[in-house]
Amino acid sequence: MSKKIKKVALVGGTHGNEMTGVYLIKKFQKNPQLIARNSFDIFTLLGNPRAIEIRQRYVETDLNRCFSQQSLADLNSILYEQKLAQEIANKIKENQTDLIIDLHSTTSQMGLTIIISDGHPFHLQLAAYLSSINPSLKILKYSSSQEDLLLRGLTELGFAIEVGAVAQGVLDGALFQKTEQLVYRLLDGLEKYNQDEHFSRNNSLTLYQVIERIDYPRDGEEIIAMIHPNLQFKDYQPLNPGEPLFLTFEGETLTYQGEMTVYPVFINEAAYYEKRVAMCFAEKREIIVES
Amino acid sequence: MSKKIKKVALVGGTHGNEMTGVYLIKKFQKNPQLIARNSFDIFTLLGNPRAIEIRQRYVETDLNRCFSQQSLADLNSILYEQKLAQEIANKIKENQTDLIIDLHSTTSQMGLTIIISDGHPFHLQLAAYLSSINPSLKILKYSSSQEDLLLRGLTELGFAIEVGAVAQGVLDGALFQKTEQLVYRLLDGLEKYNQDEHFSRNNSLTLYQVIERIDYPRDGEEIIAMIHPNLQFKDYQPLNPGEPLFLTFEGETLTYQGEMTVYPVFINEAAYYEKRVAMCFAEKREIIVES
Numbered sequence: 001m002s003k004k005i006k007k008v009a010l011v012g013g014t015h016g017n018e019m020t021g022v023y024l025i026k027k028f029q030k031n032p033q034l035i036a037r038n039s040f041d042i043f044t045l046l047g048n049p050r051a052i053e054i055r056q057r058y059v060e061t062d063l064n065r066c067f068s069q070q071s072l073a074d075l076n077s078i079l080y081e082q083k084l085a086q087e088i089a090n091k092i093k094e095n096q097t098d099l100i101i102d103l104h105s106t107t108s109q110m111g112l113t114i115i116i117s118d119g120h121p122f123h124l125q126l127a128a129y130l131s132s133i134n135p136s137l138k139i140l141k142y143s144s145s146q147e148d149l150l151l152r153g154l155t156e157l158g159f160a161i162e163v164g165a166v167a168q169g170v171l172d173g174a175l176f177q178k179t180e181q182l183v184y185r186l187l188d189g190l191e192k193y194n195q196d197e198h199f200s201r202n203n204s205l206t207l208y209q210v211i212e213r214i215d216y217p218r219d220g221e222e223i224i225a226m227i228h229p230n231l232q233f234k235d236y237q238p239l240n241p242g243e244p245l246f247l248t249f250e251g252e253t254l255t256y257q258g259e260m261t262v263y264p265v266f267i268n269e270a271a272y273y274e275k276r277v278a279m280c281f282a283e284k285r286e287i288i289v290e291s
Numbered sequence: 292m293s294k295k296i297k298k299v300a301l302v303g304g305t306h307g308n309e310m311t312g313v314y315l316i317k318k319f320q321k322n323p324q325l326i327a328r329n330s331f332d333i334f335t336l337l338g339n340p341r342a343i344e345i346r347q348r349y350v351e352t353d354l355n356r357c358f359s360q361q362s363l364a365d366l367n368s369i370l371y372e373q374k375l376a377q378e379i380a381n382k383i384k385e386n387q388t389d390l391i392i393d394l395h396s397t398t399s400q401m402g403l404t405i406i407i408s409d410g411h412p413f414h415l416q417l418a419a420y421l422s423s424i425n426p427s428l429k430i431l432k433y434s435s436s437q438e439d440l441l442l443r444g445l446t447e448l449g450f451a452i453e454v455g456a457v458a459q460g461v462l463d464g465a466l467f468q469k470t471e472q473l474v475y476r477l478l479d480g481l482e483k484y485n486q487d488e489h490f491s492r493n494n495s496l497t498l499y500q501v502i503e504r505i506d507y508p509r510d511g512e513e514i515i516a517m518i519h520p521n522l523q524f525k526d527y528q529p530l531n532p533g534e535p536l537f538l539t540f541e542g543e544t545l546t547y548q549g550e551m552t553v554y555p556v557f558i559n560e561a562a563y564y565e566k567r568v569a570m571c572f573a574e575k576r577e578i579i580v581e582s
Contacts (some may be wrong), residue, residue: 023517027540055564056347107458167398167458169561173538174520226314229465247464249318270460273346 004194005098005157008042010035010183012103014064014151015271016051017168020179021103021161027180037187039194043095047102047151048084055169057271064102065149085151092154101186102152103179106164107270108279109233112182113138115160119207121290122157122193125200128289129189132202134182138236140265140282141209161186165233168270203291208236208263208282215276217246217254224248227268227278235265239281246278295485296389296448299333301326301474303394305355305442306562307342308459311470312394312452318471328478330485334386338393338442339375346460348562355393356440376442383445392477393443394470397455398561399570400524403473404429406451410498412581413448413484416491419580420480423493425473429527431556431573432500452477456524459561494582499527499554499573506567508537508545515539518559518569526556530572537569 010028012021025044028035035042046052048063059080066072066085077083092100112134116123119141127139140162152158163179166172192199216223225246231239238261239245246254256262262281266272269279301319303312316335319326326333337343339354350371357363357376368374383391403425407414410432418430431453443449454470457463483490507514516537522530529552530536537545547553553572557563560570 023540026513055561107461165458167456167561168460169564170398170458170559171514171517172520172559173517173523176517176540177520177542222317223462226462226464226467229463229468232464249314249467251468268461268463270346270458273460 003098005040005190007095007097007099008040008187008190009045009092009095009097009100009155010042010103011045011047011100011151013049013052014047014102015057015062015104016048016053016059017055017057018103018105019169019171020105020163020166020176022046022052023171023176024103024180024183035183035187037191039191040098042187045088045091047088048081050080057168064151067151067153068149071149088151089154097155098157099190100152100155100158101183102150102158102160103183104160104162105166105175106162106266107167108266108268109165109235110162110265111136111138111164111236112178113140113162113265115140115142115162117141117143117153117159120157122197123159124205124287124289125193125198126186126189127207128200128202128205129192130182130185131205132200133185137182139205139207141207142280143210198291200289200291203289205287205289207285207287208265209285210265210280210282211262212281213277214264214279214281216273216278217248223273225254228253231264231279232268235267236263236282238262238284239264294389296331296481298386298388298390299331299478299481300336300383300386300388300391300446301333301394302336302338302391302442304340304343305338305393306348306353306395307339307344308346308348309394309396310460310462311396311454311457311467313337313343314462314467315394315471315474326474326478328482330482331389333478336379336382338379339372341371348459355442358442358444359440362440379442380445388446389448390481391443391446391449392474393441393449393451394474395451395453396457396466397453397557398458399557399559400456400526401453401556402427402429402455402527403469404431404453404556406431406433406453408432408434408444408450411448413488414450415496415578415580416484416489417477417480418498419491419493419496419582420483421473421476422496423491424476428473430496430498432498433571434501489582491580491582494580496578496580498576498578499556500576501556501571501573502553503572504568505570505572507564507569508539514564516545519544522555522558522570524558526558527554527573529553529575530555
């Protein structure tokens with residue numbers, strides 16, 4: 001039997017302009033009974049208070065890239081977010097937190113997505129359970145060399161909820177309500193897991209796995225093309241060889257030159273221009289979850 | 292005969308995270324022949340270069356609220372945008388500019404909108420002409436006490452193009468192309484106006500006029516409700532008494548309590564939370580344009 005989940009941290013506002021998470025956390029802080037469950041304790045956290053105040057992703061640097069072992073141990077860190085990451089890491093540790101759930105939003109049309117880092121049986125059980133309740137929920141496996149930099153990486157079982165499309169700084173009522181319901185079902189799932197680690201009756205699962213990150217075509221630093229209109233808001237839909245990928249400012253279509261069908265995600269995420277990511281390519285896989 | 296338009300300023304990036312205008316101006320600076328016309332000179336301007344660089348609306352304060360006579364004359368202005376506004380005003384004056392066209396974008400579903408400040412015959416002719424070419428184009432009359440603060444107010448005939456919905460920091464290929472075509476048709480319209488000030492053959496026009504700005508319900512500074520999902524992205528559509536307006540975080544619907552049908556615009560614009568504007572109410576009017 002695996003370790004039970006005893007302590008959960010529910011985090012929003014790790015990025016200060018992702019309002020769905022910010023206002024859900026504020027609601028839960030006002031009404032803690034909404035997220036209280038019997039088999040575990042839960043506490044809430046607004047990740048980046050100063051960024052939330054100015055409605056920006058971050059003040060000095062992206063908080064969600066400040067959680068590497070090295071950065072957390074660096075006593076000479078001077079940036080606001082570097083110091084904040086150390087405070088958050090201490091709080092997570094002091095509270096003996098088993099699980100971090102980090103609430104994000106995106107300008108990409110990713111609907112409701114759960115992002116996991118690997119194929120841990122806990123995640124697969126939970127994902128299969130939630131997919132059985134909401135078949136439109138997407139499960140994205142996104143392991144990268146940057147993984148250890150992320151807030152959710154402070155706990156082995158941490159994962160993110162990513163919802164969109166919604167503009168930065170905007171609160172979308174429908175997405176707020178859908179995300180709220182997902183959080184409740186997720187906490188119910190943790191209850192079930194604590195009773196039986198093979199609790200999911202759903203034994204198949206569609207998993208999207210990120211395999212590559214694609215930058216915009218550039219001339220030096222300057223981008224020279226946009227996401228092709230045919231691809232905009234088409235996250236999780238198949239992109240086949242030869243289909244439109246980018247549109248140059250002169251109106252020329254650049255097509256996908258790969259040899260296999262891929263499933264783009266994070267298409268035209270506002271915050272990723274500076275990270276040189278126009279979209280991520282994912283593979284789609286059907287997997288069997290042990291039940 | 293009215294004064295001819297001899298010098299036009301085409302401005303983008305007055306707000307540094309409104310990418311449609313930024314990248315259109317960059318395209319036109321590379322390819323000036325695209326916007327060259329016979330009867331007038333045109334020059335381009337990136338409004339707020341430092342804000343564009345950091346992909347934010349502004350660095351220290353909203354540039355597009357720094358153009359009052361008083362602010363422009365203040366030698367003690369210290370904020371980056373206050374000084375920038377003075378530089379821009381000087382350039383506009385030195386170039387003997389007759390007309391400023393300021394390119395903006397919004398997170399509201401406003402499609403292609405031309406924003407004029409009053410019912411000047413020049414604007415009505417141009418609006419009628421452009422509407423005859425593109426019937427989905429909206430004409431919004433937005434006169435406010437803040438009007439003299441705006442960049443476009445530096446010239447009597449200045450106006451704005453407002454396009455959406457698009458997230459801040461995001462370049463939407465389809466909107467980019469539509470806005471580009473609108474700019475070309477608009478410049479063609481200026482050519483026609485210079486030949487005949489009653490050039491429009493279209494003699495009727497639908498005009499939306501802003502009559503009121505509506506804030507979010509708040510408890511102190513903190514908002515306590517969101518735009519109701521039924522209203523999200525419904526800019527320019529009729530809102531009748533008793534219909535849903537806001538949704539509280541507890542899930543309660545707040546309805547529109549007015550007595551007349553209004554047409555909301557700038558619904559859920561990200562930049563307007565800090566300005567305490569959830570949306571603007573407009574009246575819809577059919578007017579006859581002299582031909």
